[in-house]
Amino acid sequence: MSTFLFSLVFGLFLAAFVVSAVGFFFTMKWRFRPGLAALVLGWAALGVLLGLRWKDSGHLPLSNQYESMLFMLWAMQAVFFYFLYRSLDALEWLSPWVSGLSLVCMGVVSLLNSAMEPLVPALQSNWLLIHVTTTMLGYAAFALAFLGGVILLMKNKLKSVGEKEEALDSLLFRSCALGFWLLTLGIITGAVWANSAWGSYWTWDPKETWALITWIFYAIAIHLRRTRGWRNTRFAGLMIAGFVFVVFTYFGVNYLLSGLHSYA
């Protein structure tokens, strides 16, 4: 069942990407809607896949990188749909880009170990839910800010961006602010959990250190926007650079540095 659902999700994201990319060649108002519909269906199927893993394993599907990345992808799309809803559809032309990034993520996930393992003692805590979901939601919001940043920097080559630049710049900041708040919550819940599990809320573990590095970077980016007026392409550059820290914190630390988060 899981294999079928994984293939279905992949197929729907592929369909969403192709159909919505074709929308760029047309001018009618609803040209991105079919692709968006496929993306929503893929998102729902991914939710079912995660729910089934939760039911089968008996614990939240957030215990390894395969599960957390699937959740991050699901969360990124949820954040996108939220902003789409709030923007009264002014951002629906972003759906091919979101579908493309989703496809890349699914490709990466397919390379990870999908085996369901019982939880190690350290992860048997209710803090797992709030710590991992908030951190992954934060990463998801930063991923959306990164995507918006890439599109904004390519605006000279993309006719479609043109007059939507302001909405895109606003999306960048909103995603960044949401990601920053969620990352803050993720770091704080991690610290409270560490204090209740190991007696120390901060140990300069590599994952903690890199999460702090990411937090400081986005704090600087927000200050640059607020006090130095860095908007549009400058802020887009910051969002792209910030996402490098996010990716390293999420992936790089696990493979290159050892620490308390070796299972994450």
Place this chain on the structure above:
Amino acid sequence: MKLLDTLSSIRLFYTCASLLLVGCVLGGVIPQNAPPEKYLEMFGHVFGGAVMRFGLADVFRSYWFMGLLAFSALNLLACSIRRWKSVKVRPGVFIAHVAVLFIFAGGIVRGGFSQHGFLPLEAGTSSETFTLNNGRTAPLPFSIHLRDFSIDYWQPELHRLHVQRISDGLHESQDVALDGAVKFNPIGITVKAVKFFPNFIMGDDGPASRDEARENPALELLVNEGGVERRQFVFANFPDFHQTPQNASSRIFYEYVPGRVKQFNSRLAIFENGKEVMEKTIHVNNPMTYKGFRFFQAGFDPKNIRFSSLQVSKDPSVPLIYLGFGLLLVGLAWAFLKRPGRV
């Protein structure tokens, strides 16, 4: 006033934040608190020496990093004093900045007054001291006693036997319980596991186990083949060292499957003036607290599973830090999420 202006400048913030970022990246990339020879091996003589000389081997406790943190806190304090009127205009931003000051203050309290260490205890023994992370011994104002230590498994360890008939290569596998016998019907032998040696050695009195660590698992078997019984040792790490007699019709291979630990539990008791004042079974994520000291289940000694490894912590900075955490979340939420509207 001029000093306050300088200290509260946004330029100083960018300088401090950028240097903190660089410091954290250095501490995040260079392995911390490793032995000197590791740095020489990793970075060569010149750079390895520089790592140790400039405090990069212990960035987060180095004077320059502490100084940087102190300067950042001063900058934040000056900013908050200078812009205190902004509490009316942008309360969220003001609260978030004050929250970070609380966290800095918590860090100072932690550095000056907290105690963190460890305490290995064997079941049935007590201690009135524990070892601090810096290696010194610290007293406890009471006695702590480990009544019992136990490990729960998702799946216990398994002893799997693979039997192969020599004549035609027919193969069969079964798990065998200690003191239990299993019959390999198609091959026609019965095997009984007599004794398990977690870390097999040849002692003065014959086969023995060095300790409880599963480093060289071996089984002593009683094999019944066509009514003829023989004793045989099989080794998980050395499948070719199997003592199969020349006239045997089959070969036996041993596979050791480690158990999956679900939880480990220590039943602790606190004694004061010879009287028991508290008892609790702790496990990972469920510590015991008494008189400001907290005892955490950290691990166990695989070489002697009667030993429980506890972490000990006394940290008066926690309330301050948690206050900072709470204010930071409220402040940021207020600052970012106060104006719902179109993107």
